[in-house]
Amino acid sequence: MNVLSNHLQTINALKQPTSMAWVEQALANLDTILLDHSHCECKAAGVALNYIFRYPSNTKMIRELTAIAREELEHFELVNQWLERRGIPLAPLPPPPYGAGLKAQVRPTEPDRFLDSMLVTGLIEARSHERLGLLATHCPEPELAKFYRSLMASEARHFGIYWVLADTYFDREIVRQRLEELAIVESELLATLYSEPRIHS
Amino acid sequence: MNVLSNHLQTINALKQPTSMAWVEQALANLDTILLDHSHCECKAAGVALNYIFRYPSNTKMIRELTAIAREELEHFELVNQWLERRGIPLAPLPPPPYGAGLKAQVRPTEPDRFLDSMLVTGLIEARSHERLGLLATHCPEPELAKFYRSLMASEARHFGIYWVLADTYFDREIVRQRLEELAIVESELLATLYSEPRIHS
Numbered sequence: 001m002n003v004l005s006n007h008l009q010t011i012n013a014l015k016q017p018t019s020m021a022w023v024e025q026a027l028a029n030l031d032t033i034l035l036d037h038s039h040c041e042c043k044a045a046g047v048a049l050n051y052i053f054r055y056p057s058n059t060k061m062i063r064e065l066t067a068i069a070r071e072e073l074e075h076f077e078l079v080n081q082w083l084e085r086r087g088i089p090l091a092p093l094p095p096p097p098y099g100a101g102l103k104a105q106v107r108p109t110e111p112d113r114f115l116d117s118m119l120v121t122g123l124i125e126a127r128s129h130e131r132l133g134l135l136a137t138h139c140p141e142p143e144l145a146k147f148y149r150s151l152m153a154s155e156a157r158h159f160g161i162y163w164v165l166a167d168t169y170f171d172r173e174i175v176r177q178r179l180e181e182l183a184i185v186e187s188e189l190l191a192t193l194y195s196e197p198r199i200h201s
Numbered sequence: 202m203n204v205l206s207n208h209l210q211t212i213n214a215l216k217q218p219t220s221m222a223w224v225e226q227a228l229a230n231l232d233t234i235l236l237d238h239s240h241c242e243c244k245a246a247g248v249a250l251n252y253i254f255r256y257p258s259n260t261k262m263i264r265e266l267t268a269i270a271r272e273e274l275e276h277f278e279l280v281n282q283w284l285e286r287r288g289i290p291l292a293p294l295p296p297p298p299y300g301a302g303l304k305a306q307v308r309p310t311e312p313d314r315f316l317d318s319m320l321v322t323g324l325i326e327a328r329s330h331e332r333l334g335l336l337a338t339h340c341p342e343p344e345l346a347k348f349y350r351s352l353m354a355s356e357a358r359h360f361g362i363y364w365v366l367a368d369t370y371f372d373r374e375i376v377r378q379r380l381e382e383l384a385i386v387e388s389e390l391l392a393t394l395y396s397e398p399r400i401h402s
Contacts, residue, residue: 058242069274073271090258
């Protein structure tokens with residue numbers, strides 16, 4: 001799959017596009033967005049690692065998620081270098097309600113839990129991909145815009161990997177239906193702009 | 202610091218050398234040792250990531266531990282390739298009491314918690330370094346012995362990094378004394394060989 005078809009498939013998974021209100025909020029708060037982005041990359045690595053601990057016999061999943069975790073940590077380093085360059089100290093940042101809202105959708109019993117976990121994490125990657133794309137397009141600082149563009153391809157690939165992992169173990173129609181349900185919730189969670197600027201506000 | 206001085210510093214931190222009984226147990230159970238090693242690498246990455254989440258403002262620590270986590274994940278991939286080559290399926294494996302025994306030594310209140318966490322994790326890296334060295338020396342399979350040798354340098358470096366992080370924020374005499382106390386416990390935990398073959402049995 002090339003970058004363009006990755007991009008289209010990823011964007012298609014999302015029910016509603018991000019509003020321009022988010023873009024304006026993000027551009028007015030680029031430093032906070034960068035700091036939140038740093039947290040997002042580290043959390044994404046942590047999520048991949050948690051799945052590896054939770055499913056210690058799933059060779060295919062472990063191989064894919066090890067690669068994802070390594071890549072997220074590389075991005076975490078790169079974002080932290082941007083923070084350093086701009087003189088923004090690393091600091092905690094309360095997350096928006098988005099992540100917890102999606103996590104609440106994961107059914108507690110296996111094998112539903114596996115399916116929902118892969119799809120929810122895939123949706124977060126798809127949304128990150130879409131929003132990094134918006135930052136790449138609208139960010140007035142050319143170097144930073146270029147950086148966002150450089151991260152986009154892997155976020156799209158990550159969505160694809162989580163989707164394929166779901167598809168490997170479940171009937172395609174079940175995956176499609178559940179993705180549809182979760183994607184509706186995902187867009188609803190972002191329908192009202194969160195007051196604090198975040199990647200997923 | 203070169204590899205040799207790394208090696209000596211690391212080995213000096215340990216109160217008691219590993220017994221030949223462990224070497225014999227490990228060599229008689231190389232497949233299980235490889236599987237446990239896979240878990241150790243992944244857990245080591247998880248531990249580094251947990252410290253990053255716990256101390257989100259500590260720039261120096263975060264920079265160092267991001268590099269460690271990336272390296273542990275790379276080793277995790279390499280060990281998993283060895284497992285695949287030998288036809289050993291990934292599977293859960295109950296840990297030996299070593300890790301929990303050391304974790305119990307970490308005092309719950311900051312800043313003691315930080316100091317103890319860095320030193321305990323450093324000691325685990327030092328012991329891993331020593332035992333991978335023993336496997337490199339005694340393993341009868343030349344390719345596998347070479348693999349163990351290739352991992353040794355970074356385990357020694359990891360011990361050094363955790364030690365330096367402790368040393369950055371605490372008086373050197375306090376670090377030395379606490380390392381001494383924890384190293385005694387570490388050796389005591391390994392004084393009786395655990396019945397199941399593990400990297401830290």
